[in-house]
Amino acid sequence: MNIRFEETKTLKEKPDKNALGFGKYYTDYMFMMDWYEDKGFTDPRIIPYGPIEFDPASLVLHYAQETFEGLKAYKTEEGKILLFRPDMNAKRFQKSNERLCMPVLPVEDFIQAIVELVKKEKDWIPDVAGTSLYIRPFMFAYQPKLGVHAANHYKFLIILSPVGSYYKEGLQPVKIYVEDELVRAVKGGTGFAKCGGNYASSILAQMKAEEMGYSQVLWLDGVEHKYVEEVGTMNAMFVIDGKIITAPLEGSVLPGVTRDSMIQLLKKKGYIVEERKLSIDELIQAAEEGRLTEAFGTGTAAVISPIGMLCYKGNVFFNNNTIGKISQMLYDTLTGIQTGKLEDPFGWTYEIK
Numbered sequence: 001m002n003i004r005f006e007e008t009k010t011l012k013e014k015p016d017k018n019a020l021g022f023g024k025y026y027t028d029y030m031f032m033m034d035w036y037e038d039k040g041f042t043d044p045r046i047i048p049y050g051p052i053e054f055d056p057a058s059l060v061l062h063y064a065q066e067t068f069e070g071l072k073a074y075k076t077e078e079g080k081i082l083l084f085r086p087d088m089n090a091k092r093f094q095k096s097n098e099r100l101c102m103p104v105l106p107v108e109d110f111i112q113a114i115v116e117l118v119k120k121e122k123d124w125i126p127d128v129a130g131t132s133l134y135i136r137p138f139m140f141a142y143q144p145k146l147g148v149h150a151a152n153h154y155k156f157l158i159i160l161s162p163v164g165s166y167y168k169e170g171l172q173p174v175k176i177y178v179e180d181e182l183v184r185a186v187k188g189g190t191g192f193a194k195c196g197g198n199y200a201s202s203i204l205a206q207m208k209a210e211e212m213g214y215s216q217v218l219w220l221d222g223v224e225h226k227y228v229e230e231v232g233t234m235n236a237m238f239v240i241d242g243k244i245i246t247a248p249l250e251g252s253v254l255p256g257v258t259r260d261s262m263i264q265l266l267k268k269k270g271y272i273v274e275e276r277k278l279s280i281d282e283l284i285q286a287a288e289e290g291r292l293t294e295a296f297g298t299g300t301a302a303v304i305s306p307i308g309m310l311c312y313k314g315n316v317f318f319n320n321n322t323i324g325k326i327s328q329m330l331y332d333t334l335t336g337i338q339t340g341k342l343e344d345p346f347g348w349t350y351e352i353k
């Protein structure tokens, strides 16, 4: 791709690196590219960050044809810039777009756009422990039309945001509400795709949980309301009898990059990982019998969010308010590799030169 560049007139002041929070600040530039039915992808450009004009009839505003990704850039102690497994995000973006009948962007274009934008904005990558530059690629249907159809015009954008931890608790254990009525996804739906609609439909359960004093929701499967699927915006893992159990990727669960990385790390360290159905009854029984020793969510934004407490049908289980040994090891190892502090035996890091 030949990416053109439009200079901004004013550069923003950088935020305090020690108080970033998540998704509150945006850099000076963004990447944009259009796709038309007759031309394909066209006019890749890096332009000043700013508002986009929408026709009120733009398809995305009505029928939510939108997909997105999330990954991070890190600055190492030696000043190198590292991405983490960007090819995984590129491929998942392709799968999401296929499901949503949207144009499929070649992996190398997805990565090139990120690399060139991050290079331009390298001064925005925070270097305090626990911080990074969050990269948000996304695509949406732009054509004005009220019929429910795939669009003939899409926009693909990338924006960047310097971030700290996603949840205010950081690495502290969170209280989780097991949602047994509302569902996130069903097989055959869009659960495996990273699309805005999945997140829109999760907000009600999240609000309900927060009103009751819980931080996040543990989702059960959409058919039997029996099997554990995801937690909040993350994949979920449970340590029972020393084995790590996580839901299998059968269509309703997001194939998380962090999930995949944790599984590989755990296996390399000699742990047994089972990708299998885990019923809420089996989980509660293990908690009651003291065999559930750790539980945590994994995701790009949050990395790891330990679960300190589970509430199911009004009863509270697993009140263990410390970060577990395995959770801490996974956090330290993964962030160590991502920030270049630890050797990367998997070849996961991608240096931007």
Ligand code: COI
Residues within 6 Å of the ligand: 069, 070, 071, 199, 233, 299, 300, 301, 302
């Ligand atoms: C991520 O972990 O990158 C996500 O996309 C979750 C999110 C909705 C913030």
